Amino acid sequence: MTLRVFDPTNEMKLAGIRPAPRLASLEGKTVGIITNGKEGTKPYFTLVDRMLREDLGVADVVWRQKKNYSAPAEAAIIDEAREWHAAVTGVGD
């Protein structure tokens, strides 16, 4: 006898969340780094900073640190990020 079962996953699609437009070049741009402040992120983002400036011609790299490394960045950081051309963030430990 066939058994009919239901999908247990979240099938609802998120509205209004999509990737930002891609930049053709980082030359002369301002790039933000949002770090969670953990010890291991310091050398990692320091290297990213150097690569952005030296290899990709980024004009300015702005560092900001979240107060709570497990929570989203504060509204003030998000507001400031609107002025940047790109931002680097993500999982880090």
Added chain:
Amino acid sequence: MSDVVHADPAKPVLNSKVYDVADFAAAQELFHSNGWTDGLPVVPPTEKAVAECLDWALMPPDQLIGIEPVRAQPITAEKLAINAVMAGCLPMHFPVVATAWQAMLKDEFLLHGISSSTGGCAVLVIINGPIRLEIGASGTFNALGNSDRATSVIGRAIRLGLINLMDVRPGGIDRSTFGHPGKFSYCVAEDEEGTNWLPLAATRGMPDGVSAVTVMAALSPRQIMNEWTTDPKEILETFAAEMRANQLHYSIYGGNYAILIPKQLRDIIEAVGWSKRDVAEFLYERARVKRKDWANVGKAAIVRDRPEKVHTALESPDHLLVVAAGGPAGGFGAVIPPWMGSKTKAVTAAIGACVDCEPPKD
């Protein structure tokens, strides 16, 4: 329970995608191969079983339980019921699962942070009130283990919901370095009949007699033992020592700790007239370390220039969750540390009440 009656039997009342499988074994392979389980077999979520859960809780399938604040994931009653059935829940267990999720979705619980952290914690669910007796949730023998059907399946429903509704799979959203067995199921009912103390939910503002759940982002339980004294302070010193150990070995920062005190030790503490509040105030004073103590456990590098700074395990006595639970004999106890200090807060919610409803205007 009677069958749920549909207006049109040919049209499912549920909105989720359906799969037709040959039999029970095929259902297991479908769920395992899609990463929809915790590694254990699941009860196939059939329309009848899911609809009965919703019917029991008086929830339409599309009722919004809440929206996860960080990733904006909507959680509906239907999807929770599917996962509850998979975990082995009966309809009468479902209101506890739904209320626990309402509590977990509060901003202060920080669900995304606690479920994605390398710090590896689980969601501890503590049940209070008359519903414990109605569903057969036990707070005595083997508490925190396989004590009874109700706590086992309710705790598992929380985890399966996290896996399937929040993508909290190991290596996916779940980045835990280590998990612990509570990540299969972590639920306990308070032994309210075995104590004169107020139930946990009542100490956290719930009206007396109301059924409620408290959720806490929790590490694994650490057992203590002290059968060699009848002095309440000495008993609590053992709990304090375990809390201090966690501060030094895991995280020094204060947060919600839970302690489970079984009847043998409770009787001694209650006999001198100490309330849960007295216990919390004693442990607030005793569970604290200095930053320089880190040097004794290999963490001298982070003592820095503040060796005398005092860190309390609890930010205030209010942050201790004192739970009467455990078998009737044995001078043991359990200390359950928080995930990461006060980055998350325990949340208590009433079962069968709308936690977001506005009060009457008159």
